[in-house]
Amino acid sequence: EPEVTQTPSHQVTQMGQEVILRCVPISNHLYFYWYRQILGQKVEFLVSFYNNEISEKSEIFDDQFSVERPDGSNFTLKIRSTKLEDSAMYFCASILSNTEAFFGQGTRLTVV
């Protein structure tokens, strides 16, 4: 069964450092997303990506964040200068078209 894969499963980084979270969406899917879940809180939408550009982003997705689909298979989330409050579980998701989102297992980011 096709699945969304995310790497790494856990990343620890120092405050101010750049991190790149990687995702491989399901191959024939068209819409790609990043969500995050701060410990004990709800899952929050960060950004959606379609046709090689951002289609929508939330207030959380400020200039420190960027997304890229560099090679037609990977979908990355970059945080340029991490802050303590960026510590969260980050989920990648993909959708074919008006169907349910398939989520990856998540990357737990810990900023120290």
Next chain:
Amino acid sequence: AQSVTQLGSHVSVSEGALVLLRCNYSSSVPPYLFWYVQYPNQGLQLLLKYTSAATLVKGINGFEAEFKKSETSFHLTKPSAHMSDAAEYFCAVSLGGATNKLIFGTGTLLAVQP
């Protein structure tokens, strides 16, 4: 704007008892509604979805949910809880369309007592 409210952040039931997890939504247009389950240290798995077809939706693991437009509700039920149902459950709403983003509720942690 869309929103989702899940009543009860923690629900505890006995094994074999009825599971009822509540979800109310707010949407200006007919929504798509979803229930996702999250087991400890894992990702989100779709339980079931409502996309304007039948109002009673059956999902995996014996769960079902009923879309009630008049009550703006989409409660999740299971007739008989199993120990393996212990997890966090998230209700989510989407308007579909070009973005298809999901708006999640705050989640309900289900505990199943032996």
